[in-house]
Amino acid sequence: MGKVYNWQLGREMAYPFEEAHPKRQVAWVFDTNKCIACQTCTIACKMTWTSGRGQEYMFWNNVETKPYGSYPTAWDLAVLEKIGPGRWEQGVYRGRTIFEAADGQAERIAGVLPKDEDWAHPNLGEDEITGGTMPRGAHIDRLPHPVWFFYLPRICNHCTYPACLAACPRQAIYKREEDGVVLIDQSRCRGYRECVKACPYGKPMFRPNHETSEKCVGCYPKLEKGLQTQCVEQCIGKIRGQGFVSDPRGKIREDHPIDYLVHVRKVALPLYPQFGTGPNVYYIPPIHVPPPYLHQMFGPGVEHAIETYRNARQDETLAGLLQLFGSSPEIMDRFEVKDGVARAWDQQGIQVAEVPLVEPPQMRPAYDEKRKVYRLDVT
Numbered sequence: 079m080g081k082v083y084n085w086q087l088g089r090e091m092a093y094p095f096e097e098a099h100p101k102r103q104v105a106w107v108f109d110t111n112k113c114i115a116c117q118t119c120t121i122a123c124k125m126t127w128t129s130g131r132g133q134e135y136m137f138w139n140n141v142e143t144k145p146y147g148s149y150p151t152a153w154d155l156a157v158l159e160k161i162g163p164g165r166w167e168q169g170v171y172r173g174r175t176i177f178e179a180a181d182g183q184a185e186r187i188a189g190v191l192p193k194d195e196d197w198a199h200p201n202l203g204e205d206e207i208t209g210g211t212m213p214r215g216a217h218i219d220r221l222p223h224p225v226w227f228f229y230l231p232r233i234c235n236h237c238t239y240p241a242c243l244a245a246c247p248r249q250a251i252y253k254r255e256e257d258g259v260v261l262i263d264q265s266r267c268r269g270y271r272e273c274v275k276a277c278p279y280g281k282p283m284f285r286p287n288h289e290t291s292e293k294c295v296g297c298y299p300k301l302e303k304g305l306q307t308q309c310v311e312q313c314i315g316k317i318r319g320q321g322f323v324s325d326p327r328g329k330i331r332e333d334h335p336i337d338y339l340v341h342v343r344k345v346a347l348p349l350y351p352q353f354g355t356g357p358n359v360y361y362i363p364p365i366h367v368p369p370p371y372l373h374q375m376f377g378p379g380v381e382h383a384i385e386t387y388r389n390a391r392q393d394e395t396l397a398g399l400l401q402l403f404g405s406s407p408e409i410m411d412r413f414e415v416k417d418g419v420a421r422a423w424d425q426q427g428i429q430v431a432e433v434p435l436v437e438p439p440q441m442r443p444a445y446d447e448k449r450k451v452y453r454l455d456v457t
């Protein structure tokens with residue numbers, strides 16, 4: 079085992095390989111407060127990548143309802159049980175990652191291989207609230223809510239320290255130097271399913287008719303053209319932003335959308351950082367969910383993230399940046415919020431988005447002279 083520094087844990091950790099990083103690391107920010115579980119992202123991904131025979135059950139992008147939803151079934155509970163209890167002390171994780179919880183003999187990674195039936199219920203627990211039902215006549219007038227659920231959209235995290243890659247006995251999995259995308263080389267894969275077992279997020283999936291494993295490819299043909307992935311571009315709720323994230327040990331860019339949300343304002347947090355893989359999908363946590371549940375899921379920065387997000391109305395830069403989500407198919411490399419307008423530029427320095435913070439109201443006359451009719455809706 080080598081030693082690597084995992085900034086999400088605030089410490090060094092054991093990893094089967096020495097420290098190595100791509101030139102750039104692709105990353106996403108998902109705002110859970112805006113997701114409506116319309117599953118447009120899921121279908122956009124499925125139509126693009128997994129509509130073939132043997133891929134029927136595959137959802138490289140899925141959206142599950144927490145706390146009861148999970149696909150494959152109980153993927154997160156199974157891994158949490160395997161690594162055992164842990165705690166955070168002043169931003170440092172004191173507990174075992176999936177690499178440190180392995181027995182070191184039969185397994186290099188403490189993984190869980192989902193059973194066939196675990197892939198049978200992608201909509202398990204959908205829209206179920208905690209506590210079962212809302213009492214008749216009840217209303218919710220405070221935060222966090224006493225009964226709750228929220229939607230958690232999930233893709234492969236294109237991790238900094240991928241467990242799938244570390245587990246593959248064929249070295250069929252690699253992390254691209256140019257963008258950090260993690261891919262399975264189909265010509266090398268023999269379908270041993272070690273990656274399916276090792277990934278703590280349940281994201282590699284076995285394709286029986288090809289006898290190989292497959293996973294989210296980060297829409298790399300689009301990335302190469304400077305375009306955002308299908309799940310980001312098609313998102314109805316405009317909850318998703320995508321770009322490249324800096325390693326906080328290097329230079330952080332305040333004018334970069336992802337760096338700003340992850341490192342500067344720390345409003346977007348990694349999913350289950352304690353697993354140790356360094357996931358690169360960052361989540362703005364839901365403001366209505368009790369923090370103890372969110373601590374386990376997103377680590378110790380939850381209160382700060384929620385407070386920052388709730389203050390966004392008085393925070394022009396943050397509000398403007400969030401407004402830019404979903405306003406351009408191009409990857410945004412730089413942003414600026416000035417005089418009530420948010421603007422973004424792509425990697426070539428071409429402006430790709432311009433959004434006002436407040437939409438000016440448009441009024442139409444109540445009587446339409448041309449059509450000789452009255453309007454009910456004039457705004």
Ligand code: SF4
Binds near residue numbers: 112119229313
């Ligand atoms: S398309 Fe966007 S809003 Fe709809 S489910 Fe996916 S992430 Fe949520």
Ligand code: SF4
Binds near residue numbers: 240280282293
């Ligand atoms: S989320 Fe899983 S499949 Fe994706 S890179 Fe990380 S360990 Fe590999």
